[in-house]
Amino acid sequence: MRRRTVLLASALGAFAARPALASDARLKVVASFSILADLASLAAGEHADVLALAGPDVDPHAFSPSPADARRCAEADVLVMNGHGFDSWMEKLARSGGRKARLVLATQGVATIRARAAHSHGHSHGHSHGHGAVDPHAWQDASRAAQMVRAIGRGLGEARPAASPAIAAQAARAADELLALDSWISGLFAPIPKEKRRIFTSHDAFAYFGARYGVEFRAPRGVANEGEPSPADLARIIRDIRRENAKVVFLENISSPRVIEQVARESGARVGGRLYSDALSAADGPAATYQAMMRHNATLMRDAMVA
Amino acid sequence: MPGPYDLLVAPFAEFAFMRRALVASVALALGCGPVGVFLLLRRMSLVGDALSHAILPGAAAAFLVAGLSLGAMALGGFAAALLTALAAGALSRVTPLREDATFAVFYLFSLALGVLLVSLGGTGIDLLHVLFGSVLAVDDAALVAIAAVATASMLAMAALHRALVVECFDPEFMRATGGPGAAIHAAFLVLLVANLVAAFLALGTLMAVGLMMVPAAAARFWARGVAGMIAVATAIGAASAYLGLVLSFAADLPSGPSIVLVAGIAYAASVLFGGAGGVVPRILPRAHLRG
Numbered sequence: 001m002r003r004r005t006v007l008l009a010s011a012l013g014a015f016a017a018r019p020a021l022a023s024d025a026r027l028k029v030v031a032s033f034s035i036l037a038d039l040a041s042l043a044a045g046e047h048a049d050v051l052a053l054a055g056p057d058v059d060p061h062a063f064s065p066s067p068a069d070a071r072r073c074a075e076a077d078v079l080v081m082n083g084h085g086f087d088s089w090m091e092k093l094a095r096s097g098g099r100k101a102r103l104v105l106a107t108q109g110v111a112t113i114r115a116r117a118a119h120s121h122g123h124s125h126g127h128s129h130g131h132g133a134v135d136p137h138a139w140q141d142a143s144r145a146a147q148m149v150r151a152i153g154r155g156l157g158e159a160r161p162a163a164s165p166a167i168a169a170q171a172a173r174a175a176d177e178l179l180a181l182d183s184w185i186s187g188l189f190a191p192i193p194k195e196k197r198r199i200f201t202s203h204d205a206f207a208y209f210g211a212r213y214g215v216e217f218r219a220p221r222g223v224a225n226e227g228e229p230s231p232a233d234l235a236r237i238i239r240d241i242r243r244e245n246a247k248v249v250f251l252e253n254i255s256s257p258r259v260i261e262q263v264a265r266e267s268g269a270r271v272g273g274r275l276y277s278d279a280l281s282a283a284d285g286p287a288a289t290y291q292a293m294m295r296h297n298a299t300l301m302r303d304a305m306v307a
Numbered sequence: 308m309p310g311p312y313d314l315l316v317a318p319f320a321e322f323a324f325m326r327r328a329l330v331a332s333v334a335l336a337l338g339c340g341p342v343g344v345f346l347l348l349r350r351m352s353l354v355g356d357a358l359s360h361a362i363l364p365g366a367a368a369a370f371l372v373a374g375l376s377l378g379a380m381a382l383g384g385f386a387a388a389l390l391t392a393l394a395a396g397a398l399s400r401v402t403p404l405r406e407d408a409t410f411a412v413f414y415l416f417s418l419a420l421g422v423l424l425v426s427l428g429g430t431g432i433d434l435l436h437v438l439f440g441s442v443l444a445v446d447d448a449a450l451v452a453i454a455a456v457a458t459a460s461m462l463a464m465a466a467l468h469r470a471l472v473v474e475c476f477d478p479e480f481m482r483a484t485g486g487p488g489a490a491i492h493a494a495f496l497v498l499l500v501a502n503l504v505a506a507f508l509a510l511g512t513l514m515a516v517g518l519m520m521v522p523a524a525a526a527r528f529w530a531r532g533v534a535g536m537i538a539v540a541t542a543i544g545a546a547s548a549y550l551g552l553v554l555s556f557a558a559d560l561p562s563g564p565s566i567v568l569v570a571g572i573a574y575a576a577s578v579l580f581g582g583a584g585g586v587v588p589r590i591l592p593r594a595h596l597r598g
Contacts, residue, residue, distance in 0.1 A: 231318070234324060238322065258441065
């Protein structure tokens with residue numbers, strides 16, 4: 001008799017536990033591109049499984065979602081996008097998905113920088129960054145990335161109220177980690193005199209990095225995401241490199257290397273490696289996570305400045 | 308206020324990439340001029356365009372196998388375009404479908420295959436951008452390849468000139484005298500594809516045909532003989548290359564489209580004022596005599 005009661009109690013317990021289990025189950029989160037996916041996993045910790053649509057080394061500007069991507073969005077609980085016209089295809093996927101997944105804007109409440117007019121991206125894929133001319137690459141500043149992690153955490157909490165306090169705590173821990181990274185980067189550049197903090201690269205995606213850490217970036221307009229730069233542009237950057245006697249120019253993982261290699265040949269600078277701006281590297285690369293990417297970029301830049 | 312030296316010479320004196328671009332595009336004009344004229348005469352003007360797209364799947368497949376190697380992509384593109392050209396040519400000879408229709412089918416098929424392969428690659432660099440190429444990014448290897456193709460093409464066109472002219476204007480005669488019509492045609496297609504691949508290295512697939520067809524069409528309004536047309540087409544092509552680069556440097560425009568644009572302006576001027584069938588000389592028959 002006692003035995004049966006115990007059995008019954010445990011059966012009841014299992015029943016009672018089921019709804020709780022469902023709300024404890026990990027959230028299914030789909031982020032538009034690799035960097036944002038990593039920030040989302042930082043924010044969610046063990047509370048979510050995060051998937052990126054535009055994966056490592058894939059240029060989110062040039063990304064076009066496949067039907068499988070649409071299905072992943074339809075099955076997700078939360079969609080995370082960057083906004084500011086950077087990944088507007090995500091909104092379309094969210095609308096066409098059928099099921100209402102919660103759409104979280106990662107840059108909600110994050111202060112923006114206006115894209116410089118002379119460097120208006122003009123990415124030629126029908127979605128220029130012309131949306132109010134706001135530069136979308138906010139994650140290149142680790143302190144802003146910390147705010148993005150908090151924003152994502154808030155969104156995840158709203159999608160799963162039961163786990164909201166736990167997620168908020170996790171997101172706060174992750175944000176603190178990123179703030180530590182932020183001061184590490186600041187410290188890295190601190191000893192370098194202001195006039196040496198200048199980087200020549202192939203894609204103008206580092207305005208936030210530059211504003212936060214006091215680095216000036218020069219990029220020939222249109223090299224990264226358009227097939228054809230103008231020769232006057234190349235001439236300008238080659239003259240700049242010669243005049244300032246810069247030793248190093250950088251490639252980026254998402255852009256074609258041919259033009260910047262030509263710039264290097266012509267100016268006598270060497271190609272100093274690969275910066276990661278809009279996509280992480282593959283798992284075995286130097287920038288497999290957001291924090292690894294920021295450390296990798298900052299270290300390469302520092303080495304170029306003191307070269 | 309920039310003087311003529313600053314405008315016309317200084318960009319090339321100061322920057323090696325401008326010199327490379329000039330050498331590459333002038334070499335391209337030399338190789339493509341004669342080929343374009345014969346394409347025009349054979350009423351195959353759009354075949355060049357079709358074949359330039361047939362380069363895509365070969366180049367994309369080579370990219371998937373060998374990575375971002377321009378040599379491998381050129382070889383792959385050459386093989387794919389040549390296969391397309393020979394297959395379409397052969398099919399149109401044994402089936403009732405005309406050559407242009409066969410070419411259209413093959414070109415659309417290979418374009419689709421190319422886009423498919425590109426997306427299979429799934430790498431960060433948007434391969435299409437690589438395929439579009441840039442005359443500003445021509446390196447030593449590409450320059451040597453372009454010059455070699457132009458040289459070989461001019462020599463081969465000179466050797467084949469008579470046979471090509473006969474095959475062009477009087478294929479019946481060629482057949483009646485037992486001339487190697489099919490072989491000449493095949494050789495011409497090989498030259499065509501080689502020039503397209505060279506143009507692809509410099510200008511990318513999108514602009515590859517521009518330096519081939521536009522000067523040839525313009526030349527038609529200046530010369531009546533084949534040799535004259537070839538001379539005029541080559542000259543217009545080379546001048547468009549130079550003026551297009553000057554324009555793109557001065558006005559801050561992309562180079563490839565600028566070159567083709569200048570060639571287009573030369574074409575418009577030829578249509579209007581050309582001595583052989585131009586609009587103005589026809590309306591005012593003696594205008595050109597009065598100067």
